[in-house]
Amino acid sequence: MQQVTEIRWHARGGQGAVTAAKMTAEVALSQDKYFQAFPEYGPERSGAPIVAFTRISNEPIQIYSAVEHPDYVLVLDPTLLDSVDVTAGTGECAVVIINSEDKAAALEARPEMAGKSVYTVPATRIALETIKRAIPNTPLIGALAKVSSIFPLEGVLDEVKTSLGKKFSDEVVNANLDAVRRGFEEVSGQ
Amino acid sequence: MSRKAMTGNGAIALALKQAEPDVMSAYPITPQTEIAQNYAQFVADGAVKTEYIAVESEHSAMSAAIGSAAAGARTITATSSQGFALMWEMLFIAASLRLPITMPVITRALSGPINIHCDHSDSMGGRDCGWVQLYGEDAQEGYDNAIQAFRIAEHMDVRLPVMTMIDGFIISGAIGPLEVLQDDQVKQFVGPYEPIHPLLDIDNPVTVGAFDSLGGWYFEHKVTQNMAMDKAMSVIESVGREYGQLTGREYSHFKTHMIEDADIVLVAIGSAAGNVKTMVDRLRAGGVKVGMMKVRTFRPFPHLQVAGALAGARVIGVMDRSDSFGAQGGPLFTEIRSAMFEAPRRPQTFNFIYGLGGRDIFPDDIEGAVRLLEKAAAGEEISQKRYYLNVREVSLDGQA
Known part of the structure; x- marks a missing residue:
């Protein structure tokens, strides 16, 4: 039976979760893997909670329903933890990566996180310091590369170079590469 | 062949671009999909020579497609959901005039209550309008069917319009892997277009869509429409086999x-x-x-x-x-x-x-x-x- 890695992205409209889901798919393509990326379709409002999904596999993927039991949950906005159960459907092996400066604060009084493998990465700060905008998606992809074995950091960097290089200046491309690299380096399970 | 990451909408727009028909008529506003938007961009960028007719409704989109096809141009449009429903009257006319228009349909629910998401109410509601209907599972099949549609529609045994469906959002909006043919491979597969009795052939004038009442041939027209459907059965298979030789992806019913x-x-x-x-x-x-x-x-x-x-x-x-x-x-x-x-x-x-x-x-x-x-x-x-x-x-x- 096919092994599919399933990722669920939680964010607010405007934080780049759909772009992150797509970029992750592009990285998978560059690694000769099969993939799917799709948002939970609905009204797109800036600031409203949104969900997006990515599936990655070494074989063709033929299931098209929403991801029910994600292996990886990426939370682009820690304030969502107050309103959305980001752990819904996750099993014991699920990994949660949260954009947060402070893991202890992010997890305080959150019984649903008990027993989960939780990682944090200061993705908003990294984004502000690299790309100069509060769009935390690229540092989170770097963090995903570190925490998972889905694809190597070099694969992500190459893809960012190729895809952004077509449209943007070297300065923008390098800032994004830094964002990915720092997400990779600064993600922490402590 | 190359492998790309594309949405279903993007895949179909690309197939249409590679086939490069003479005319696309489309209503550019909701419930239209990105297919029409992407194609308009190809036209604006000069990437295709297609004449793009932006119309004021889906009824007009199909009407313009009918006029264009009757004039002798290879013609496409695209639609979804309520747009499909608004085309309804003209769908029958396109089929009965035996105009080989092709149209991707992104299948979505019909109102009411208002809902923009996927189901097959739109295309299934149009199952008896005289168009050939091919359904695809994913973006690849949407791409492949959109290319084959030209050959099926334009086959001299068929000469019927063809609609090709993929599921709204689930496929149309999701990114997946797509095996893409080269432009010249698609052009060669689709081949040149041969219009029959085109209105623009002014040396051989014809009347199209005339009154055909009691004592006329309306009934016989309908019977021959159904005979063409019967013949489409084997044409769909032979085109699917030939496409398989080109791509390794063979299609049947x-x-x-x-x-x-x-x-x-x-x-x-x-x-x-x-x-x-x-x-x-x-x-x-x-x-x-x-x-x-x-x-x-x-x-x-x-x-x-x-x-x-x-x-x-x-x-x-x-x-x-x-x-x-x-x-x-x-x-x-x-x-x-x-x-x-x-x-x-x-x-x-x-x-x-x-x-x-x-x-x-x-x-x-x-x-x-x-x-x-x-x-x-x-x-x-x-x-x-x-x-x-x-x-x-x-x-x-x-x-x-």
Whole structure:
């Protein structure tokens, strides 16, 4: 039976979760893997909670329903933890990566996180310091590369170079590469 | 061939671009999809020589397509949902004038209540308008069908419009891998267009769409339309074989999986076929003798071949993504059951309606359907024939 890695992205409209889901798919393509990326379709409002999904596999993927039991949950906005159960459907092996400066604060009084493998990465700060905008998606992809074995950091960097290089200046491309690299380096399970 | 990451919309727009028809007419506003938007961009960028007619409604989009095709141009449009519904009147005229227009349809629900998400109410509602209907499971099939549609529509035995469907959002908006042909491969496959009796051939003037009443030939026109549908059956197959030689992806009227020794067969159409196939593999691993059929050609409906392929099944579960109010079941169900009526060993048939208005269909829902079919296969008497999967608030045993 096919092994599919399933990722669920939680964010607010405007934080780049759909772009992150797509970029992750592009990285998978560059690694000769099969993939799917799709948002939970609905009204797109800036600031409203949104969900997006990515599936990655070494074989063709033929299931098209929403991801029910994600292996990886990426939370682009820690304030969502107050309103959305980001752990819904996750099993014991699920990994949660949260954009947060402070893991202890992010997890305080959150019984649903008990027993989960939780990682944090200061993705908003990294984004502000690299790309100069509060769009935390690229540092989170770097963090995903570190925490998972889905694809190597070099694969992500190459893809960012190729895809952004077509449209943007070297300065923008390098800032994004830094964002990915720092997400990779600064993600922490402590 | 190259491999790309594309949405279903992007894949189909690319197929159309590579075929580069003479004219595209399209209504550019909701409920239109990105197909029309992307194509308008290709035109604006000078990437294609197609003349793009932006019209004021979907009714006008189909009207303009009819005028353009009658004038002698290879013509396309694209639509979805309410737009399809608004084209309704003109769909019949395109078919009866035998104009080989091709049109991708991103299948989505019809109002009301207002809903923009996937189901097959739009295209299934248009199943009897005289167009050939091909359904795809994923972006690749949407791309492949959009290319083959030109050859089927324009074949001299057919000369009927062809619509090619993929599921709204689930496929149209999702990014997946796509094997892309080179532009010249597509152009060569599609070939040059030969219009018949074009209005612009002013040396040989013709009347198109004239009054044809009592004492006329209206009835005979309708009969020849249906004869063309019959002939489309083998043309769809031969075009699908030729496409297979080019790409390695051969197409016919349907695909089966694990069907040879199956007691239970699920029949599906559109993206749910992938979910069903995934579940069939899982259940097979658990020893359940289940198989599946994915239907591609819905019009003309390949009833003889379907009956042949399903001859060994004891129980058939047909999955419909649209309902047919007041009928015995959804559109696919009534076709399948009718096809099996003359079978030497008539199977039991059940209908599972799912996914209306974009409601998800999960593997567990499909397993639930198979568990019910297992009981029927084991000889249990089950009088209820129609079920709704993953539905709430309505009693599941409330048979219509």
